[in-house]
Amino acid sequence: MNANSDRPYVPGKPYAEVIGDPIAQSKSPAIHNFWIAGLGIDAEYRRCHVHPDELPDYIARVRQDADWRGCNVTMPHKQAIIPLLDRLDPLARRIGAVNTVVRADDGTLTGYNTDAGGFLEPLRPHLATTHLFRMARILGTGGAARAIIAALAAENVVIVLAGRDPAKARALLDELDPGGEHHAVDIAHFAQPTDFAFDDRHGCFDVIVNASPLGMAGQPPLAFDLTHAPPGSVVYDIVTHPLDTPLLQQAHAAGLPTVDGLSMLIGQAAEAFERFFGQAPLRQDGDSELRRLLTAPSQP
CATH class of the missing domain: 3.40.50.720 (NAD(P)-binding Rossmann-like Domain)
Known part of the structure; x- marks a missing residue:
């Protein structure tokens, strides 16, 4: 189990996550797990609290994790993570910020920017x-x-x-x-x-x-x-x-x-989801059901 993760580690189950400091307020797990359930994918999406001084160790660890599909990146890591990656998508390079990291089968990591x-x-x-x-x-x-x-x-x-x-x-x-x-x-x-x-x-x-x-x-x-x-x-x-x-x-x-x-939040997540799990999320009626979930009082 990742000491800073909100879910226990399940070996063999593909997962992605969002990292940041702080991270408790992130709506990304609700969005991605909604789409995972809708498609019936055997995977999960988590949040992981990563302090700035923990970022290099975090990247070194997930490189070795074949179940880790990638992560979304929130503040304050969007620029700090760049030197730790193997490749940058041209748009991410132009913007100078990464909000999505994807792991290849050989453990190499590519940074993207889906915010644009x-x-x-x-x-x-x-x-x-x-x-x-x-x-x-x-x-x-x-x-x-x-x-x-x-x-x-x-x-x-x-x-x-x-x-x-x-x-x-x-x-x-x-x-x-x-x-x-x-x-x-x-x-x-x-x-x-x-x-x-x-x-x-x-x-x-x-x-x-x-x-x-x-x-x-x-x-x-x-x-x-x-x-x-x-x-x-x-x-x-x-x-x-x-x-x-x-x-x-x-x-x-x-x-x-x-x-x-x-x-914008849902749009950038949809692009990242497809990169993580190889399928486009199901999006219907202007994402009305997902919007209701995200605006419910129980959501942070």
């Missing part, structure tokens, strides 16, 4: 349309923002990245998409109302993304005045607790389309 694909999944119907112009206002410059910036830049979206340190925001844009005509601003820019007259947005795509923990339970509120959102903007908040954030409530009241944090 998970983030884009609910936007695909919009992005399938040809636009005259695409713009995203992204709030936050932390780890989650890296994948979001890379994903949107690859879809020819001009980005306005807002952070407490505009210099950090500028450096992030230059690192992830050096050829892009993007802009960095102080996050306070969006806190006060604006009387800016937006041009005709017909044929354009606009998205507002909260990629920060602001607005999450226990965190300071996100100060964003909706007058900064062009008409018809999609408002996307990756926060999952609470799920209906104040930003999304404002957008609902204004009649704007919204995307909540479970969309």
Whole structure:
């Protein structure tokens, strides 16, 4: 048994897990075990608390475990794990962060980033349309923002990245998409109302993304005045607790389309699940049953 794992070791049974510090709040076991049960796979998915100084020993151990299919990686390990792996998928290399590790039969480990694909999944119907112009206002410059910036830049979206340190925001844009005509601003820019007259947005795509923990339970509120959102903007908040954030409530009241944090969480998990277990998860009715499970009071 892994001393930091939440389940006993069952020899011969394939498993994957999520690692992080802390890890008790992770919804990944509920998501993956829901799909495992739906497909009738003889496997399981766990959570494992790995402190930063334990990461090298953890990787050395799972390399030798033929039952270990891989792991999802949460903070603070998404960048620290990279030197411990044998290969990096090109997208993970570009983003500079890994959230999924997969073990090959010979024990070699490959790092992937499924956050980018998970983030884009609910936007695909919009992005399938040809636009005259695409713009995203992204709030936050932390780890989650890296994948979001890379994903949107690859879809020819001009980005306005807002952070407490505009210099950090500028450096992030230059690192992830050096050829892009993007802009960095102080996050306070969006806190006060604006009387800016937006041009005709017909044929354009606009998205507002909260990629920060602001607005999450226990965190300071996100100060964003909706007058900064062009008409018809999609408002996307990756926060999952609470799920209906104040930003999304404002957008609902204004009649704007919204995307909540479970969309990205489930989307990135689906891509990882297929890499771990070799089958795509069953996804029906907008993941409604899984969403009910994840939002039930018993879920952390």
